[in-house]
Amino acid sequence: MQVVAAYLHVIGVAVYLGGAIVMEFVVGPAQKAIPPAQAQVMGKRTADRFLILAWSALGLILASGLLRLWSLNNESVLFGERLWSTEYGRTLLIMVSLWTVLVINGSIITFVLRPKLTGKVSPGLTAAQVQTHQQSQIRAASILSTITRIDLGIAFVVAFLGSALGLGGLERMF
Amino acid sequence: MIDALWKLTHALGWSVHLGGALVMELVWRPAQEGMPQSQIGVACQWMGKRYRWISAFALAAIGVSGLAMLVDVDRSLSLGGAYGRTMLLLVMLWVSLAVVLAVLSSSAHPGLHARIPSGASDEDRQAARALVARAIARMDRLLRLELGLTALAALVGSSLHAGGLW
Numbered sequence: 632m633q634v635v636a637a638y639l640h641v642i643g644v645a646v647y648l649g650g651a652i653v654m655e656f657v658v659g660p661a662q663k664a665i666p667p668a669q670a671q672v673m674g675k676r677t678a679d680r681f682l683i684l685a686w687s688a689l690g691l692i693l694a695s696g697l698l699r700l701w702s703l704n705n706e707s708v709l710f711g712e713r714l715w716s717t718e719y720g721r722t723l724l725i726m727v728s729l730w731t732v733l734v735i736n737g738s739i740i741t742f743v744l745r746p747k748l749t750g751k752v753s754p755g756l757t758a759a760q761v762q763t764h765q766q767s768q769i770r771a772a773s774i775l776s777t778i779t780r781i782d783l784g785i786a787f788v789v790a791f792l793g794s795a796l797g798l799g800g801l802e803r804m805f
Numbered sequence: 806m807i808d809a810l811w812k813l814t815h816a817l818g819w820s821v822h823l824g825g826a827l828v829m830e831l832v833w834r835p836a837q838e839g840m841p842q843s844q845i846g847v848a849c850q851w852m853g854k855r856y857r858w859i860s861a862f863a864l865a866a867i868g869v870s871g872l873a874m875l876v877d878v879d880r881s882l883s884l885g886g887a888y889g890r891t892m893l894l895l896v897m898l899w900v901s902l903a904v905v906l907a908v909l910s911s912s913a914h915p916g917l918h919a920r921i922p923s924g925a926s927d928e929d930r931q932a933a934r935a936l937v938a939r940a941i942a943r944m945d946r947l948l949r950l951e952l953g954l955t956a957l958a959a960l961v962g963s964s965l966h967a968g969g970l971w
Contacts, residue, residue, distance in 0.1 A: 634970075637963035641819065645959065648817070649824015650832075657825070657855045658833060664851040665844045673848065676836035684831060790820070794812035 636698040643691035644793070646684055647733075648786040654681050655783060675749065682741055689734060718800025725801070726792045729785050736778050736785075744778075747771040808877070811870045818867035822860060822902070823959055826952035829856070834945065846917055846937045849944065853914040860906050860951075868899065880968075887969030891961055894970070898958040905951045913947050916940030 658677050662670035700706045707713065714720040748771050752761055795801045833852070837845050875882075875892075882889045917940045921933045964970045 633967045634960075634964045637966055638960050641816075641959045641963055642823070642956075644816065645820040645823035646827055647824070649820035649822065650828045651824075652821055653825040653828045653856070653859065654832070657852050657859060658828065660855070661848045661851040664847050669840060669844050673836055673840065677832050680832045680835060681828065684827070787817075790816055791809065791813045794809045794816060797812060798809055 632698070632702040636695050636702045639691055639695035640699055643688045643695055644786075644790060646688035647692065648783075648790055650681065650684055650688070651779070651783050651786060655779065678745070682737075682745070685737060686741070689730070689737065693730065719796065720800075722792055722796050722800040726789055726796070729789050729792070733782055733785055733789075736782050740775055740778060744771045744775045748775070808874075811873045814866050814870040815874065818863045818865075818870065819955075819959055819962065821863040822867070823952075823955045825856065825860060825863070826948065826955050829948050830952050842934065842938060842941075845941060849941060850914075850917050853909070853917065853944070857906065857910045857914065861910075864899070864903055864906060871895075871899075887971055888965065889969075890971065891964055891969035895958060895961045895965070898954055898961060902951065902954050902958070905947060905954065909944070909947050909951070913940065913944045916943065 654677070659674075662674050665673065697706070697709075700709065705719070708717070708720045708723060714724055748768055750764075750768075752764055756764070792801060840848075880886075880888045882892060884890055884893060917937060921930050925933070961970060
């Protein structure tokens with residue numbers, strides 16, 4: 632059970648963190664090498680698919696994390712005073728909080744920003760309305776890019792905390 | 806602190822390697838459907854350049870941090886024990902991944918660079934396009950092999966905490 636839980640946790644982290652790094656530094660920049668119309672199609676398809684992967688990874692990280700705690704007989708940390716009073720518990724609490732931030736950011740991207748970016752201009756709009764629509768899309772793209780980078784940083788910190796957890800907690804390291 | 810940094814480096818290395826291979830298989834491959842072959846070739850060239858460096862860097866990070874952690878390991882590395890055998894398998898998988906990356910970089914990726922001269926005949930153009938299509942297919946097979954090896958290595962590595970696989 633320990634091996635399965637650890638493996639699933641590694642897969643979840645790899646998909647989220649490693650996938651985000653490759654999307655940001657490999658797949659994204661490659662769009663500049665092809666014509667804009669194709670780049671837009673490629674960007675939409677890759678982003679849509681990666682969103683599904685990222686959500687699956689966040690779910691897998693939570694489920695396998697709980698399974699790991701249970702397989703190590705540490706599940707009581709989550710529900711008792713040990714969550715505040717021990718280094719292990721406090722580190723775990725920070726990790727869960729950061730995971731929640733990732734979920735909130737993911738929701739903003741999926742339900743607010745992506746629909747804005749993929750929304751099409753209705754045929755009957757005036758030139759001014761089209762311009763407003765385009766400006767809102769540019770703003771959405773800029774916010775999405777910022778949130779994606781913040782998520783990457785958070786995922787990096789979570790990975791560090793996970794490494795510290797294996798050694799007993801964050802405070803034990805300093 | 807240094808122990809946690811080695812662990813983080815090791816986890817990051819595997820994450821980038823496995824996550825990268827999964828993105829190529831589950832994100833980039835399906836996204837190619839409906840795109841012109843020539844544009845796929847150009848995008849693959851561009852991505853291949855960066856991907857091989859990122860993969861090489863990740864493999865190097867895995868190797869260095871793995872060795873650093875191995876120094877402090879308090880278990881027997883004898884092949885008579887499960888831990889030692891599992892560790893040997895992990896090292897072999899790491900070497901296989903390095904070989905796959907070397908083939909990708911030295912043979913498969915350069916095969917995508919076939920250029921069609923401006924005065925080429927239709928036959929030559931078709932032949933060059935067929936070459937690129939074959940290079941893309943070879944690249945796909947190698948990327949799948951890389952994904953399989955990385956996923957297996959992650960499983961083998963995960964078992965080390967519990968004392969090894971067998």
